[in-house]
Every structure is written in structure tokens, then in C-alpha cells.
């Protein structure tokens with residue numbers, strides 16, 4: 001089982017959209033996927049239609065019990081795709097966590113329960129766009145961190161000053177009991193006026209001092225209306241936009257390339273086997 005946390009200290013960068021669509025694609029590729037909505041604003045919980053209108057339990061029980069019980073897991077209407085919903089509209093969980101000595105590792109330990117380890121191939125955790133104990137716990141729960149960055153100089157700086165500061169604070173010595181996993185930045189919502197490669201180079205240079213613990217993925221996610229439309233239709237974007245004319249690659253292509261970079265053992269495997277992907281090795 002592999003666990004990814006999608007993190008950024010900035011809101012509105014695409015974390016929830018990326019988590020949902022990556023989860024949707026991996027599930028369609030046959031992996032058993034558990035989404036975890038660790039944002040008190042439950043956007044991911046509302047992304048896909050759920051099998052239960054009112055889930056019995058969710059993130060609160062996971063954090064407070066320190067265990068993922070079957071009641072905490074709600075199936076979505078998509079095969080292989082389940083979710084731990086966010087159920088803390090008053091935002092009590094971060095305060096509760098703050099008073100716990102094991103706050104850093106609580107989610108990590110909870111995800112080690114058999115209800116998760118035996119039942120899923122991949123866990124994807126969405127986080128709030130702000131610094132806080134839930135963000136810390138989600139970052140320390142993962143084997144890999146994914147961070148969307150808009151290819152603009154201001155976002156790159158925000159990434160350096162916010163997200164990198166977060167990692168620095170959580171690095172050994174901060175005494176939360178675990179070490180942050182390597183981080184992969186994704187150039188996200190790239191528009192055609194921006195040379196993402198130049199920005200990616202800049203980010204790479206900026207990150208050199210992290211000696212390989214931070215890297216930038218080759219795949220960039222374009223700015224495209226398909227991502228918004230798919231959210232409106234509550235479906236994974238690779239299904240919503242299976243093909244596309246023009247220079248911008250289809251969401252189907254982009255999401256596959258991204259999944260293959262993140263989980264190299266999936267390289268070359270397609271949701272719908274008879275299709276070609278530009279850039280496939």
C-alpha cells in the first residue's frame with residue numbers, strides 16, 4: 001500500500017481537484033483507492049457521489065480513536081474508490097489534535113489498521129490550504145508528498161516560503177515523531193503563455209539544497225475547463241475528457257502520465273487499453 005498526501009500551504013491551488021482525479025484514475029486502473037479528506041472544509045467529501053447520504057463516521061473518528069474502523073469508510077459510486085469523509089464543520093479537530101503529544105503521528109498510526117492496510121492499494125490524503133496540526137498530521141502520514149504549484153513566480157515563492165517552511169519545521173528535530181516523505185511538485189494549471197519548463201527549472205534550482213528530497217515532475221497539468229466541468233459532473237476528469245484536439249493534451253493523457261510518474265510500476269497501463277498516449281514510453 002502506498003500513501004500520498006497532496007499538500008500546499010496555499011488554498012485554491014488545485015489540491016482537491018488533483019486528489020480526486022488521481023484517485024479516480026488509479027481506481028479505474030484497478031487499484032483499490034481510499035481517499036481521506038483531511039480538510040475541515042469538506043470539498044473532497046462532496047466531489048464524488050457517495051453510497052451513503054449520511055456517512056456514519058469519518059475523519060473525526062479516525063483521529064479521535066486513532067484507528068480507521070469500517071464505519072469511517074464510505075464507498076463512492078465509483079468502483080474501487082472509497083473515502084473517509086471530513087465531518088468536522090466546526091473545526092474542532094485541529095484544536096483537539098493540538099493538545100495531543102502524538103499529534104504528528106496520529107493519522108499515520110490510524111492508517112496502519114487492517115481495515116486500510118489489507119483493503120487498499122493506495123491512500124490519497126487531501127489537506128487544508130493552511131498551516132495547522134491537521135496539515136502536519138497529513139504530511140507525516142504519507143510515503144510521498146505531492147504539491148501543485150501554479151507556474152507563476154509568486155506561487156513559486158509562496159511554495160518556497162510556505163510549503164518548504166512546513167517541511168523544514170517537520171524535519172527531524174521538530175520532535176513530532178516522523179519524518180516528512182520526499183515531495184514531488186506538480187506544475188499545475190499551466191496556461192499557454194507560461195513556459196512551465198522555465199519555471200520548473202527555477203523551482204528545481206531553488207530546491208537544490210534539499211538534495212533530492214524535493215523534485216518537480218515532468219508532467220504538468222494544464223489550465224483547462226475540463227477539470228472544472230468534471231467537478232461539476234462529479235466524475236473523474238479522465239472519463240470526462242477522454243480525448244481532445246489541439247495542443248493541450250487531454251485530461252485522459254495528463255492523468256495517466258502523472259499516475260505513471262508517481263507510481264512507476266503502472267507505466268504503460270491504460271484505463272482503456274486500446275488508446276494511444278502521446279509521450280508514453
Ligand SMILES: Nc1ncnc2c1ncn2[C@@H]1O[C@H](COP(=O)(O)OP(=O)(O)O)[C@@H](O)[C@H]1O
Pocket residue numbers: 010011012013014015016017018043129188189221222223224225227228231
Ligand atoms: N487544471 C485546472 N484547470 C482549470 N481550473 C482548475 C484546474 N484544477 C482545478 N481547477 C479549479 O480551481 C479551483 C480550485 O481548485 P481546488 O482543487 O479546490 O484547490 P484547493 O483544494 O487547493 O483549494 C476550483 O474551482 C477548480 O475547479
Ligand SMILES: [Mg+2]
Pocket residue numbers: 012015016017039043127
Ligand atoms: Mg481543497
